[in-house]
Amino acid sequence: MRFESFDSMYQRACDRKGGQAALESLLPPCRTPDELIDIGDDRYLAQFTKSIFQSGFVWRVIHNKWPSFEEVFWQFDVSKILLMPDDMLERKAQDPKIVRNFNKVKTIPANAMMMRSVQLEHGSFAEFIANWPEDEIVELWLYLKKHGQRLGGNTGPYALRQLGKDTFVLSSDVESYLRAHSIIEGGLYSQKSLRATQQAFNHWRSESGRSLSDISRIIAYGVGDNVVLAD
Template sequence: MSVGNAKDISVKAEAFASLYDRVIKRKGSEAMVKELLSQPASKKQVLDIPDDRFLAEFTKKVFQSGFVWRVVRQKWPDFEDVFFGFNIDKILLIPDEMLEQKASNPAIIRNFNKVKTIRENALMIEDVRRKHGSFAKFISEWPKDDLIGLWDFLKKNGARLGGNTGPYALRTLGVDTFLLSRDVEAYFHEHGLISGSARSKRSLTAIQNTFFTWQKESGLSLQELSQLVSFSCGDNYVGMV
């Protein structure tokens, strides 16, 4: 379903052309800007993502939250081994005692509360695939004008997938989404498009509708637009020598 009114937001939002021009000036050339942008996956590529990869990426982002990402990446092959390659059917058969044993395995990061999310998120994926055939199909069929609704679904039905955790997992898998990075949040506050928490429904609606307005103006993906917003403000390090 559609949320908010993009027309109302577009009156206040900066025109995409202005945003883009500023990014070019900050990065030195349009060629540099294009080199820095990355593309989301195609719909077919998203549809081909197996359910176990969704569970694996949700788990990786849960463990990276509040922790050193590098350490999680180093230990990730062991996570894959310990949790059966995140096979949904096998994960759902793990009894409580075995789950606790796995959580104490020194090969992984020993955090039982986060380990428990693996089975909980497997349950969410199993419930979705029973209704839709696969989690990828569910994601692909989600209304394109309600991305924040998808974020909310992950928060309410998954385990520890609120905040940036769920959206970052989707982005990593190639699903087209903007992100509420520190620079993106700062941009919307500085331009008076939101006030208070960026996570309130009012703020999320304003942010989403602004991105949709820019998408209509530019023809770019939400992923590219999100990157451009982050390049347009804050520290100008990315892509600079």
């Protein structure tokens, strides 16, 4: 398959966002593997939980209540979460200081359990994430979906991006681009579509030396209704 050149995508995004400097200011760096390892497994569980609660909800409400989430769930200490009995989890799910959604609250111990199994094999969940190769990032998405709870779709990828792991995200603008250029067809998250998308991003990454995150944003800034005219 032939792909549009990265230079063409980059120039289009520059034209739409007000120039190269303006575009570059919109591309925050990813964390290095060492930085990802230093985060701590509790922060991974916290971000997964935050992304799950933000999905389909007003992000600002979750943001404002987040200090209470941290308090109620012991700063997302994995060991403490795993020792929590079911009746305590039910009580915590009714705490008015958090968003009371029991189905989403139940993902906290479930995802802690996923992380514990990874810890036993890899030493820490942070090392597992840090060492996962970016040229197979969709396989990490699939792992989180299969072994975790409510981490499918864009929830897992958005959480990884917030943590600083280099990943593209299939936003509506990116999806529109991929379909318009016949890179994918059919279901967005089918294995065929995911692997075709990975192939395309690997190509652009090799061509440009840019991160997957940068490329994803550059594609999105080059389409849709996000034009910012230069002076």
